[in-house]
Amino acid sequence: MKNIKVGILGATGMVGVEYIDFLINHPWFKISTLAGKKSVGKKYGEAVKSLKNVPREVEDIEVVEPDPKKFDADLVFSSLPSEAAKDIEVRFIEHGFPIVSEASAHRMNPDVPLMIPEVNPEHLELIRIQKKKSKGFIVTTPNCTAVGLVLSLKPILDYYGISKVVVATYQAITGAGFPGVPSYSILGNVIPYIKKEEEKVSEETKKILGRFNGDSIKYAGFPVEASCARVPTIDGHLEAVYVETEKEVKVDEAIEVFRSFRGEPQKLNLPTAPKEPIIVTDLEDRPQPRLDVNTGTVPGMSIVVGRIRKGESNNVLKYFVLSHNRIRGAAGTAILTAELLLAKGYLE
């Protein structure tokens, strides 16, 4: 149907490789350019061999520099490290590219939408403000830990109101890229610190759940208190969530609130939209990263919520949420955002 050429910045990294499977068979997007830093000139398959066995179709594509002139693309995905993203992404915007970026560099800029398509599709209107200044524009997706949290909070916020969130995380090693965490540091261990992560989870949550008032976003007002830790799992960020709500909570009702949640991508039937963005498990010891991270109609795109229970007061809801950090937390949400951009006419 559509035929949009897409390039990927940071295509050889831990998240970059996760775009490939989604895009190889995508009905709208076609991979045209793959950029990496250390692997320029190498074949893509060779460049990422330590990370993944990639499909034949992309094995022999030559990796190019992250330079706008090398890109033959209608849309650019950026999976760059934040430091690199700062300048490179600006250069691509100036060259007129629309960018969907998971890098943190520009997430908190007032004019830049920070997107979870099911949660805040209306924030895309910020693009109009960007377009007054440049031909290209940038849309960002959140920190991998924030995505699962916020997507799970959205229906609770809408139904009960939220006055406080306390969250502790169990984050997979792939969240740190490659080579990332040394094995000596994490094998049989937990590292209770991830640089700037707690700040990001707190601030980004408030921005995404904020209200767009026509020309800017008014942040959500409740505190979000995060404790972030790395654990020896491969994929899947698990989070222990404690929420104080404005209205009284009933567990059965909350389960139904999670289960029935649908967003714009589901209504528009976007290609990468899972049927259920939030899957509720009623098994007593789930969700578990290794067993549940790919649950749902689009593997890696649904979050799984479990152990839904009340706290000691009637205004406290507790649960665990699991999200695939490289897919829903990164590549998948970026692709879903691009689909939403296309569906809403922002790529014309």
Added chain:
Amino acid sequence: MKNIKVGILGATGMVGVEYIDFLINHPWFKISTLAGKKSVGKKYGEAVKSLKNVPREVEDIEVVEPDPKKFDADLVFSSLPSEAAKDIEVRFIEHGFPIVSEASAHRMNPDVPLMIPEVNPEHLELIRIQKKKSKGFIVTTPNCTAVGLVLSLKPILDYYGISKVVVATYQAITGAGFPGVPSYSILGNVIPYIKKEEEKVSEETKKILGRFNGDSIKYAGFPVEASCARVPTIDGHLEAVYVETEKEVKVDEAIEVFRSFRGEPQKLNLPTAPKEPIIVTDLEDRPQPRLDVNTGTVPGMSIVVGRIRKGESNNVLKYFVLSHNRIRGAAGTAILTAELLLAKGYLE
């Protein structure tokens, strides 16, 4: 000096083996009887070979049944599973033994002290109430997860007052005994559920931090909201703690409050008392189970607190705490409690 004969119930289990090193060179206690269930008649070294290489001195002791008649002891430690403990411990009390038990079976009985010697030594007076009914008596030690939490909360409670606690845990596999968690279930995974653990952490915390009013304990009144998960570490329960305090918190001051904390065992200079019950680390990514679980003058007996920071309000303190689940969380606290019993004259 003293020469107290001690027997161990459940000596062949995951925690049972941790008593040995402490008792082998203990100035007051001498191992006289080792009881196990499945290994009756076997030599102790053979019975625990999958768990630990034990010292020569105990290798050839024959494991006996958990029967009071088989025990030649002035004091009995119990490391029994809770189900078994229910009846067996009662039988030992009836035979006149003083018991220090880490089993959960009798922890919440109104007349039974639930002890962390540094936190609530005055609760030992409940023994007098027990002694009105029987010759023997029982003193319990808390759930392994509660110990680290409560020991870290004690100085905060005393200095700032506490109005709410939210805690998420990263618990080592040894907390589940042996064979315990199947490797298929935990390798590269997290299990966000430990049966009855969250309830224990909540209730036991309130009992231990409760006030003894002469004949019973008035529980602490603040909510304790726990989310408990198992992670693939061998030893050391790590916990992400969020505390709302009554007075405003300053971080530097809180650090000093933790650091300067000393309890009765330190004042009495008990053999198994670490110099500092709470060690504060100022390394940004610590405490870590594998690197820090044995820190301090008595390995496994100090808890380590780190990443002490404020929340979004001035009445919120956040930190991580690590405690050795088999030592401070079990065998070590039991031995320290026995030392306190002896020092306070309860074993005469």
Added chain:
Amino acid sequence: MKNIKVGILGATGMVGVEYIDFLINHPWFKISTLAGKKSVGKKYGEAVKSLKNVPREVEDIEVVEPDPKKFDADLVFSSLPSEAAKDIEVRFIEHGFPIVSEASAHRMNPDVPLMIPEVNPEHLELIRIQKKKSKGFIVTTPNCTAVGLVLSLKPILDYYGISKVVVATYQAITGAGFPGVPSYSILGNVIPYIKKEEEKVSEETKKILGRFNGDSIKYAGFPVEASCARVPTIDGHLEAVYVETEKEVKVDEAIEVFRSFRGEPQKLNLPTAPKEPIIVTDLEDRPQPRLDVNTGTVPGMSIVVGRIRKGESNNVLKYFVLSHNRIRGAAGTAILTAELLLAKGYLE
């Protein structure tokens, strides 16, 4: 096309669950009966929830007893533990069922074929001898460690001749079933012992590579010296193989010998036959269990051979081979064997 009803004995075990995905969409076989021991009366999805999320189609099937009368099947797969298999399988044979079993109980019986369809399809003729005595019959598949070894040895044997094999293994925990290896025993560890495994690898290799002379199998004559160890991986048995050959070996030639190998299943184009039974990797640090265990056209059915190199003499070939222990090493080879039985007319 065909429509064969199949039942599974041991369907709720670590290997049992691996049959499901293969059979759900199978062109010839339809699942009719699922038997388990501890889960009789439960729904299948509930019974195996700790192992795998199974497809909707089988979730609600009720697990039945391993009793021939409960089976409505044209063919029975057995994934029983060896002890149980001894009697139960005999009972099914007596009731006239054809059985394909991965249990070790009857593997070494002289009249029982021990099958890797690519290696020794002619051994199926032993069935005729069985059929003289009973209506039903049994065909077995090898120990999961033997499968990868033997499949890799077959082309070497045919091309160079073999005079000695020395093999050391790195076996995944799923090879031990569920609950299997306790996490305390294997986390950050290696266990250099698997009961009876080294004997099985040695004896089964000689039987499978033996010659069928019309009424019995003459075992291969060379020594097979195995050292078997368990490592903390989930799926995929890796093996370090040292082979002394009769003719001189050249590495490039050996690579081609592995690569060009095809067996009867490939010639017959059986549904579960991978295009290449042996995939050769030329990446210097492969095959690796986590990255390569599902390589090939039928995930889990190809073995991957790498690091092919000569030894200090011209008659020594060394390599590593990886095989999926639950698929090629168990369920997959059983299904492929059943397909061969059907294709060869043994199920009529």
Added chain:
Amino acid sequence: MKNIKVGILGATGMVGVEYIDFLINHPWFKISTLAGKKSVGKKYGEAVKSLKNVPREVEDIEVVEPDPKKFDADLVFSSLPSEAAKDIEVRFIEHGFPIVSEASAHRMNPDVPLMIPEVNPEHLELIRIQKKKSKGFIVTTPNCTAVGLVLSLKPILDYYGISKVVVATYQAITGAGFPGVPSYSILGNVIPYIKKEEEKVSEETKKILGRFNGDSIKYAGFPVEASCARVPTIDGHLEAVYVETEKEVKVDEAIEVFRSFRGEPQKLNLPTAPKEPIIVTDLEDRPQPRLDVNTGTVPGMSIVVGRIRKGESNNVLKYFVLSHNRIRGAAGTAILTAELLLAKGYLE
């Protein structure tokens, strides 16, 4: 008694930190200088905080450059990476320092002894040849994998003669230094390749077991065929060894041959010499890295041999051997070699 000042090159690495505990309380050696590359000017405790909590005594020592002029030492230990060692060690020799190095750079030089003190103490006489050319000299210790293998082969060679060795290894991640192996590469995985390792194991084994004929070493003549793999363990290289012997082997006898082995360090009662260099375990599933790596009177200095069994012929002996890669395989053997140097008068 003695009072030898020692400096350490590469003191901040994965092995460097293992020298500290041994030297802190050493009766002969006193730490005087600690050199590192990236941490020059930092305090030692800070420089190695990700690796180990070091004792107070060395915490505040300032790390210096690997420059002979910065060294106040009678003896220098080198734990440098091989590339760096090439030039730096030569510079130290030229400045007249005696060096004991675990780096591979100079191991295979004809004039350089490659030492396992229990195995080839007579090779130290090569120092005399070096001393004809320079004031300083260098003695090396073997690759961490070779040490355990060779130490276990020595008594077998002496008693039975050896005609062939085939070995497969299960090597701990600390063998790769820090940051070393990325966690993504090894978690739940095995990597069947370690650069140049197999060559080192083969060649070094033959050198160490070679005969010193007065002015050079005649290498041992049998083939040593190695397959080396990395597994997710922290410390302890395990090896599956297959040996063809010249004389017939009896298992009970071989056990006694291992057990009764003593070397020069035991005879001289050197401070770091374990009472038994080879400990034989008769538990059926041992040695295991996590449980056995510190067995013996000097933790980490004994190797543990188990599963001793015959092969299919009478001239084949098979066993597993475990050695602590950072202690017996590196720092410990270096210190023991230095003690031998001192005892034999080479440091005067």
